[in-house]
Amino acid sequence: MSTLQNQITQSLEGLSDDSLRFILDMIQRFVLPSESRSVSINYGVVTQGKKRRLGSMKGQKFIADGHDIDECNDEIARLFEVDG
Numbered sequence: 001m002s003t004l005q006n007q008i009t010q011s012l013e014g015l016s017d018d019s020l021r022f023i024l025d026m027i028q029r030f031v032l033p034s035e036s037r038s039v040s041i042n043y044g045v046v047t048q049g050k051k052r053r054l055g056s057m058k059g060q061k062f063i064a065d066g067h068d069i070d071e072c073n074d075e076i077a078r079l080f081e082v083d084g
Contacts, residue, residue, distance in 0.1 A: 001009070012020065063069055076082075 012023070015023075
């Protein structure tokens with residue numbers, strides 16, 4: 001094992017199972033995307049074999065036609081006590 005691999009292994013020691021699952025999920029999603037299809041994580045996050053990729057909502061519409069998203073800016077500023 002290389003020095004870098006040893007450092008990574010040592011840094012994982014003592015982490016909680018949740019932290020380890022998160023790290024494994026990130027490795028499978030972003031570092032090993034072609035290999036991650038053959039290895040699944042079974043802790044309720046994967047939904048029927050489908051994984052959402054970053055930007056998967058691109059092009060979808062979330063605001064109704066004719067709605068002015070900025071009409072609530074003053075109320076939001078008051079809620080968060082923003083001066084301006």
